[in-house]
Amino acid sequence: MSMMPKRNRRPAEDGEFSDPLKHYGNAATLDDLERRLLQSTVADMPITPIDTVSPIATIEHAVQRMAEANVGCLLVVEHGRLVGIFTQTDLLLRVVDRYEQIKGTLLRDVMTPDPIVVRDNDSPAKAINLMSMGGFRHIPVLDVDDHIVGLVGPRRTTAYLRQHFTRPT
Amino acid sequence: MGLRDDLLNEPVSSLPFREPIRLPLTAPVRAAVAAMREGGEGCVVVTNDHGTPEGNFTEHQIAGLVARGGAFLDEPISRHIRDAWAKVRHSEPITNLIHKLQDYGLRYVTVVDDAGKAIGVLGQKALMDFISEYFPLQVKTQDMEAKVSLEKREGA
Numbered sequence: 001m002s003m004m005p006k007r008n009r010r011p012a013e014d015g016e017f018s019d020p021l022k023h024y025g026n027a028a029t030l031d032d033l034e035r036r037l038l039q040s041t042v043a044d045m046p047i048t049p050i051d052t053v054s055p056i057a058t059i060e061h062a063v064q065r066m067a068e069a070n071v072g073c074l075l076v077v078e079h080g081r082l083v084g085i086f087t088q089t090d091l092l093l094r095v096v097d098r099y100e101q102i103k104g105t106l107l108r109d110v111m112t113p114d115p116i117v118v119r120d121n122d123s124p125a126k127a128i129n130l131m132s133m134g135g136f137r138h139i140p141v142l143d144v145d146d147h148i149v150g151l152v153g154p155r156r157t158t159a160y161l162r163q164h165f166t167r168p169t
Numbered sequence: 170m171g172l173r174d175d176l177l178n179e180p181v182s183s184l185p186f187r188e189p190i191r192l193p194l195t196a197p198v199r200a201a202v203a204a205m206r207e208g209g210e211g212c213v214v215v216t217n218d219h220g221t222p223e224g225n226f227t228e229h230q231i232a233g234l235v236a237r238g239g240a241f242l243d244e245p246i247s248r249h250i251r252d253a254w255a256k257v258r259h260s261e262p263i264t265n266l267i268h269k270l271q272d273y274g275l276r277y278v279t280v281v282d283d284a285g286k287a288i289g290v291l292g293q294k295a296l297m298d299f300i301s302e303y304f305p306l307q308v309k310t311q312d313m314e315a316k317v318s319l320e321k322r323e324g325a
Contacts, residue, residue: 031171034303067236072229088228089211091235096202097242099235125304132301135294137276154293158270161296164173165264 033164037125042118042141043149045127046156050140050148052077055084055108059095062086062107073138075148076111082140082148084111089137117142120149124160127152172303181266182259184299186280186289189214194223194247198234201226201246212277214287215250222279222287224250229276256281259288263299266291 030038053062053074062074066088076084086107094110095102102110117140118127130139131152141149170178190204190213201213211228226246234241234249241249255269256279269278270293280289 029171031173033173033176034171037172037300038304063232063236066232072232088232091232092202092205092211092228096231096235097199125301128297129301129304131294131297137293154276155271155274158267158293158296161176161300162267162271165177165267 033161036164037128038123040124041121042124042127042152043120045124045152045160050075050151052148053086053107054078055106055111057107058103059099059105059107059110060103063091063095063099063103066091072153073151075140075151076107077148081146082115082117082142084108084113085115085138085140086111087138115140118152119144124157128157131157172300176263176267176299179263180260181257181263181280181291184263184266184291184295186291186295189279189287189290191216191220191287192226192246193218194250195245197243198226198231198246198249199242202231202242210290212290212292213246214279214290215246216287220286222254222256222281223247225254225275225277225279225290226250227276254279256287257291258283263296266296270296 051065051069051071051074053065053076055076055078066072066074066086073085073087075082076086084107090110090112116130116134116136118130120141120143127139130136131154137154139152141152143149187210190208190210192201192204192213192215194215194217196215204213205211205228213226214222215224215226217223226249230249230251255273255275257266257269259280259282266278269275277290277292279287280291282288
């Protein structure tokens with residue numbers, strides 16, 4: 001794998017120099033936000049309450065649960081262990097235009113199995129990097145024993161970031 | 170400057186936003202579903218006859234419609250666009266995007282140029298992409314690499 005950092009900004013204009021390592025520094029040069037994102041843990045973030053469902057629940061059941069709880073995703077749990085995740089994106093990609101035909105199908109057939117997770121002692125920076133790299137909006141949080149602790153979601157992540165900024169007047 | 174200063178000072182236009190998927194108010198929900206799937210986006214910008222954004226239609230609205238049931242796929246999206254939506258000018262600082270996402274409880278904010286024309290859609294993903302640049306690579310890949318390597322057979 002390339003060791004060059006991924007460029008997530010608009011590319012430099014022709015002739016304009018852009019140093020790909022310009023944000024890399026040692027701990028002494030980190031600002032307070034960078035330090036907090038690196039040195040605190042996911043457990044310090046406002047973790048979204050979780051809503052779980054069985055993999056042998058029907059799609060219809062899951063859709064109703066999401067609507068009732070007004071959540072963007074459900075964690076799919078079997079015998080106390082995380083086995084998958086079902087999100088509004090799964091609904092869009094695999095369900096919506098044939099819902100009436102497949103609403104009795106088991107969730108395990110349309111969920112995303114074995115989702116990427118973070119540990120509760122990982123840094124928020126790691127969670128953000130996983131969101132960026134994988135394109136995930138929601139990442140389950142597990143403890144060292146693989147028990148589900150919660151979910152890092154976009155709204156809570158934004159709220160966490162906003163703690164560092166005063167609102168414009 | 171560090172991340173905090175950059176979020177305060179860099180304009181929204183430095184984020185990697187893409188061209189929005191635009192649909193007219195009269196387009197059916199079915200067209201929005203197809204466009205979002207094809208474009209790999211969770212949101213379309215709904216515009217009036219002059220190209221001015223009137224609202225957004227997102228995965229969240231679709232999930233609500235599916236739960237409600239009925240034949241909604243051929244209904245016009247104008248019936249279902251989200252009442253609360255927000256736009257941000259391309260020259261505003263990134264912190265304004267953070268505030269708008271949070272204040273309105275939104276996943277996406279429409280980016281407009283100085284004339285008010287929609288030029289992009291930004292959500293948390295772009296924000297996470299921006300922030301992830303500030304941190305070393307080792308936190309970026311280790312879990313996904315581990316998962317991939319476990320699926321490969323090794324040895325005799």
